[in-house]
Each structure stands twice: as structure tokens, then as C-alpha cells.
Amino acid sequence: MQVLVVGGLGYVGSHTCLSLLEAGHSVHIVDNLENSSLETFKLLEKLSGKTIPWHRFDVSDEIQLKHLFTAHSFDAVIYLASPSPNKQSSDVKKQTISSVIKVCGVSGIAKLVYLSSAGSLDSNFKLENEIYQEANTYGVKAILLRPTTISGCHPSGMLPIGSPYALINQVGSVASNEEEKVRVFGADYGTKDGTAARDYLHVLDVAQAITTSTGSFLLRRGTYQLSTGVSTTVLEMINTYEVVNRLAIPCEVIERTAADALGVETDLQSFREVTTWEPQRSLEDICRDIHSVKSIYELI
Numbered sequence: 001m002q003v004l005v006v007g008g009l010g011y012v013g014s015h016t017c018l019s020l021l022e023a024g025h026s027v028h029i030v031d032n033l034e035n036s037s038l039e040t041f042k043l044l045e046k047l048s049g050k051t052i053p054w055h056r057f058d059v060s061d062e063i064q065l066k067h068l069f070t071a072h073s074f075d076a077v078i079y080l081a082s083p084s085p086n087k088q089s090s091d092v093k094k095q096t097i098s099s100v101i102k103v104c105g106v107s108g109i110a111k112l113v114y115l116s117s118a119g120s121l122d123s124n125f126k127l128e129n130e131i132y133q134e135a136n137t138y139g140v141k142a143i144l145l146r147p148t149t150i151s152g153c154h155p156s157g158m159l160p161i162g163s164p165y166a167l168i169n170q171v172g173s174v175a176s177n178e179e180e181k182v183r184v185f186g187a188d189y190g191t192k193d194g195t196a197a198r199d200y201l202h203v204l205d206v207a208q209a210i211t212t213s214t215g216s217f218l219l220r221r222g223t224y225q226l227s228t229g230v231s232t233t234v235l236e237m238i239n240t241y242e243v244v245n246r247l248a249i250p251c252e253v254i255e256r257t258a259a260d261a262l263g264v265e266t267d268l269q270s271f272r273e274v275t276t277w278e279p280q281r282s283l284e285d286i287c288r289d290i291h292s293v294k295s296i297y298e299l300i
């Protein structure tokens with residue numbers, strides 16, 4: 001299939017491009033470089049051994065988008081240009097994705113895969129519904145994937161890692177002596193050790209799920225939950241990192257942060273139930289891969 005990846009140079013986007021190319025799809029990238037770098041593009045070509053056409057513009061620019069869709073016949077568009085939930089207002093996000101859906105509709109592009117950054121914010125759940133309805137209106141089959149907490153990185157250590165504030169990256173920074181200790185936000189949650197729990201998904205498994213949903217003709221339109229089903233507390237994450245990488249991570253429990261989202265309760269259909277996709281990578285893999293990146297950076 002010929003696939004356009006919007007936001008293809010970002011954290012999830014870059015890993016997704018590699019996964020799509022490995023699965024034999026041909027890939028075009030659109031990225032405005034707002035949250036990514038040209039260096040990532042060079043690394044993608046190096047890691048894949050392929051020439052990847054890429055276009056630098058903002059997809060809210062419908063004229064440029066229409067030109068691109070006229071010049072190439074894409075079978076599917078993958079939208080990965082949503083920054084983290086709190087970074088951009090849902091109005092701006094809505095406007096941008098609306099432009100993409102509209103142009104997909106008028107250009108006859110049948111499939112849109114959207115990676116939600118729902119977190120537990122109501123505004124993001126609302127956005128998912130609006131995207132779904134709007135795609136229906138334009139006759140575009142929308143598959144929305146809502147992942148739990150995305151972590152890890154490419155084992156080559158060459159692609160970008162996620163938010164520097166995410167727990168795994170904080171742990172990695174302490175391990176590589178960039179920071180003194182991990183501050184654990186709260187130990188009064190109703191979990192086994194009192195620290196907050198998440199279901200951590202390796203970014204390569206998320207990329208694989210996106211590739212699966214892009215190539216599957218049988219998958220019905222809808223919103224699906226991507227998860228491993230394994231809940232890990234902050235202290236368990238730190239301990240796993242210590243064991244896997246054979247080092248000690250100093251930490252200190254402080255107050256909960258106001259911004260901390262609770263684990264997401266969901267009644268969405270699980271992506272695992274409707275496809276052959278299964279997460280292949282464990283928490284140990286996440287800890288090992290992040291540590292290898294941090295070690296590479298340390299050598300530079």
C-alpha cells in the first residue's frame with residue numbers, strides 16, 4: 001500500500017515509518033518539524049535502507065495537502081501529529097485533523113488511522129468521537145487507536161525517545177547521571193506499593209499495531225484500545241530498570257503532582273481481540289532499550 005504518515009518524524013511516527021517499510025508498504029512523510037528534526041529523517045533512511053519522500057508543511061494547509069493528494073494516490077493516511085494532551089488545545093487539534101479528514105474525503109482516500117493521545121482528559125475523548133463522526137460524514141473509514149502509556153525506543157538507540165518528563169526517561173536520565181534522583185510523584189495511590197500504576201507499551205509495539213490496522217482490510221471502523229494488560233507501578237518500573245541494567249537508581253517520594261492523570265478506565269474493544277496483533281516487547285525490553293540510548297548519548 002502507498003501510505004502517507006502525517007507527523008512521520010516524531011516519536012511514534014518515526015518508529016511507525018520503519019514498521020510500515022518493513023511490512024513492504026511504501027511511505028511518504030509529512031511533517032512540519034515543529035516537534036521533530038531533519039536528523040530523524042536521515043536516520044530513517046539509514047535504518048530502512050530506503051529513499052523516503054517527505055514533505056515539509058503543516059497539514060492544516062489544505063491547499064498543500066490537496067496538491068499532495070493529487071500528485072500521489074495514497075491508500076491510507078496515518079495521523080500521528082498530535083502532541084501530548086496538554087500541549088495543544090483540543091480546538092487546534094480538531095481544526096488540524098478536520099482539514100486532513102476533509103481533504104481525504106474529497107480526494108477519495110478511504111482509510112485514516114489516528115493515534116489518540118486520550119490520556120484521561122474528557123476533552124480528548126470528545127475529540128475522538130468528533131473525529132470518528134466527521135470521518136463517517138466524509139466517507140472515510142477511521143480507525144482510532146488509543147494506547148496506554150507509550151515508552152521505550154528503537155533498540156539501535158538512534159531514533160528519538162518520547163517526552164523527557166515521562167517516567168522511563170527520567171529513570172534513564174538518573175541512570176546516566178544526567179540527574180541525581182527520580183522524584184516519585186505520590187505513594188498514596190491504591191496500588192500494591194502505593195505508587196501510581198500504568199500499562200507501559202513499547203513504542204515498536206504501537207508502531208506494529210498501526211501497521212496492522214493500516215494493512216487489514218477486514219478491520220471495522222471504530223476506536224480500539226492498545227494495551228498489554230500488565231499494570232506496573234512507579235517503584236516496579238524503577239526496580240525493573242535496576243535489575244535489567246544492573247545499577248542502582250536513587251529515588252525520593254514526593255507529593256502527587258496536580259497534573260498526574262489517573263490510569264484510564266476504558267470499555268473500548270481491545271485491538272488484540274480483533275486482530276492478530278500482540279505486544280511483543282516487555283517492560284524489561286523498554287528498560288534495556290532506553291538504557292542503551294542513554295549510554296550512547298553518554299559516549300557522545
Ligand SMILES: O=c1ccn([C@@H]2O[C@H](COP(=O)(O)OP(=O)(O)O[C@H]3O[C@H](CO)[C@H](O)[C@H](O)[C@H]3O)[C@@H](O)[C@H]2O)c(=O)[nH]1
Nearest residue numbers: 084119149163165166167168170183184185196198234260
Ligand atoms: O519523574 C517522574 C515522572 C513520572 N512519574 C509518575 O510515573 C507515572 C507515569 O508517568 P508517565 O509520564 O511515564 O506516563 P503518563 O501515562 O502519566 O503520561 C504519558 O501518557 C500521556 C497520555 O496518556 C501523555 O502522552 C504523557 O505525555 C506521557 O508521559 C505517573 O504516575 C507519573 O506521575 C513520577 O513519579 N516521576
